[in-house]
Amino acid sequence: MSEKISKIEIVIKGSKFEELKDALNEIGITGMTVTQVLGCGMQKGKTEFYRGTEYKIDLLPKVKVEVVVSSVPVDDVVRVAQEVVGTEVGSGKIFVYDVSEVIRLRTGERGSAALS
Amino acid sequence: MSEKISKIEIVIKGSKFEELKDALNEIGITGMTVTQVLGCGMQKGKTEFYRGTEYKIDLLPKVKVEVVVSSVPVDDVVRVAQEVVGTEVGSGKIFVYDVSEVIRLRTGERGSAALS
Amino acid sequence: MSEKISKIEIVIKGSKFEELKDALNEIGITGMTVTQVLGCGMQKGKTEFYRGTEYKIDLLPKVKVEVVVSSVPVDDVVRVAQEVVGTEVGSGKIFVYDVSEVIRLRTGERGSAALS
Ligand SMILES: Nc1ncnc2c1ncn2[C@@H]1O[C@H](COP(=O)(O)OP(=O)(O)OP(=O)(O)O)[C@@H](O)[C@H]1O
Ligand SMILES: Nc1ncnc2c1ncn2[C@@H]1O[C@H](COP(=O)(O)OP(=O)(O)OP(=O)(O)O)[C@@H](O)[C@H]1O
Ligand SMILES: Nc1ncnc2c1ncn2[C@@H]1O[C@H](COP(=O)(O)OP(=O)(O)OP(=O)(O)O)[C@@H](O)[C@H]1O
Ligand SMILES: [Mg+2]
Ligand SMILES: [Mg+2]
Ligand SMILES: [Mg+2]
Structure with a gap:
């Protein structure tokens, strides 16, 4: 596998998810996996609000969106995510990882062919 | 840590999970983590069906199975997964990642010793 | 991004989670993502117990705690996790991965600046 393949993990508020999904589709994202x-x-010292309650250090419900990409540049994903989530505290975070292989089970295709 | 350790992430339909779990046990997989x-x-342009309803672009429930392996070859896992899930659209996908360390908390064992 | 950034995935029993969270806060962990x-x-041949029932090969509910760190040493996390979970069978396991990028969406900060 010569092309670089990356997993982009986007952790955001659930209320922004539908908008993010549509924005990702528009830049050519071909698949995603979503976890609560x-x-x-x-x-x-800043606080976040969830359903009217103020939280300081505790855990809040978030949505983790994983998108594995080859041709789509990581920075395009970062840009659309930033446009969608805005600039409140707790807007979200992105983590990027190298992927060493991808396989589409139905066809056995590997690498970027498995993503397109 | 000299041996290569990999995480294999298998995203499939829930209806195939029990069969996949048994097939993985048979090729010597020693542990797995499962997420809805x-x-x-x-x-x-193809569609998938879930409980009689046709879906085009929307999200469908899937099961993510993570198996971290050292001695078991990644291609053995790919092969058994392909045998189990068949060749329908939406059968599933595998993503492989390098793992830089594994620790069994109970004993402090590291690397492949923590997997066997 | 020159600093090394790692993701530490800790899979433990849910009953130990609150104690682990507090211990991680004490060693300077700045964020975490938790999945059931x-x-x-x-x-x-050993067995684990869950709510009074004995399980041999089946799946048990666990909590996956992901912490992405740069300045905090991975071994500090391993040490506190070991202190918290004890030495019963099924105490838990840690998997470590390289992270190639982190972005705080609110500010656009990258790398370790996005973690502090
Ligand atoms: N270091 C980390 N490790 C693992 N997950 C993290 C980490 N930091 C943040 N997350 C995940 O990302 C989510 C969103 O984080 P958040 O947007 O609050 O980041 P932040 O650094 O606190 O920025 P802000 O100052 O804007 O709140 C968190 O709820 C958590 O699930
Ligand atoms: N690029 C991707 N990034 C993240 N997750 C993905 C990606 N592609 C697929 N997945 C995950 O794998 C699951 C199964 O994908 P699926 O089998 O539909 O792949 P596919 O490429 O559409 O192949 P097919 O043409 O057989 O449907 C998806 O529901 C999703 O959870
Ligand atoms: N090889 C593996 N791949 C993926 N996940 C794993 C693997 N091994 C363990 N896990 C995850 O870690 C959890 C805790 O594992 P556990 O503590 O039982 O490890 P163990 O190797 O069986 O050690 P022990 O002998 O102490 O039980 C499992 O329930 C599973 O979610
Ligand atoms: Mg925050
Ligand atoms: Mg599909
Ligand atoms: Mg065990």
Whole structure:
């Protein structure tokens, strides 16, 4: 596998998910895997609100969206995610990982062919 | 840690999970972590069915099975997964990642010793 | 991104989670993502108990805690996790991965600046 394949993990508020999904489709994302998680980030004395309650250090419900990409640049994904989530505290975070192989089970295709 | 350790992430339909679990046990998989997720893949105009309803672009319930292996070859896992899931659209996808360390908490064992 | 960034995945029993979270806060962990999963490990003829029932090969409910760190040493996380979970069979396992990028969406900060 010569092409670089990356997994982009986007952890955001559930209320932004539908908008993010549509924005990802528009930049050519061909698949995604979504998990309900609980999360906390760096608070630096700031607080987040969930259903009218103020949280300081505790875990809040978040959505983790995983997209594995080859041709779509990681920075395009970062840009659309930033446009969607805005600039409130707790807007979300992106983690990027190298992927060493991808296989589409139905066809046995590998690498970027398995993503297109 | 000199041996290569890999995480194999298998995203399939829940209806195939029990059969996959048994097949993985048979090729010597020593552990797995399972998560309920929602997913969509490349559709290319094809559709998937879930409980009698036709879905085009939306998210369908899937199961993510993570297996971290050292001695078991990744291709053995791919082969048994292909045998189990068949060749329908939406059969599933495998993503492989390098793992830089594994620790069994009870004993402090590391690397492949922590997997056997 | 020059600093090394790692993701530490800790899979433990749910009953140990609150204690682990507090211990991680004490060593300077700035964020975490938590997922409810099902898991099984190597059993070697030993059994685990869940709510009074004995399980041999089946899947037990576990909690997956993901912490992405740069300045906090991975071994500090391993040490506190070991202190918290004890030495029963099924105490848990840690998997470590390289992270190639982190972005805080609110500010666009990258790398270790996005973690602090
Ligand atoms: N270091 C980390 N390790 C693992 N997950 C993290 C980490 N930091 C954040 N997350 C996940 O990302 C989610 C969103 O984080 P969040 O947006 O609050 O980041 P932040 O660094 O606190 O930025 P902000 O100051 O804008 O709140 C968290 O709820 C958590 O699930
Ligand atoms: N690029 C991707 N990034 C993240 N997750 C993906 C990606 N592609 C697929 N998945 C996950 O794998 C699951 C199964 O994908 P699926 O089998 O539909 O793949 P596909 O490429 O669409 O192949 P097919 O043409 O056989 O449907 C999806 O529901 C999703 O959870
Ligand atoms: N090889 C593996 N791949 C993926 N997940 C694993 C693997 N091994 C363990 N896990 C996950 O870690 C959890 C805890 O594992 P566990 O503590 O039972 O490890 P173990 O190797 O069986 O050690 P012990 O002998 O102490 O039981 C499992 O329930 C599973 O979710
Ligand atoms: Mg925050
Ligand atoms: Mg599909
Ligand atoms: Mg075990």
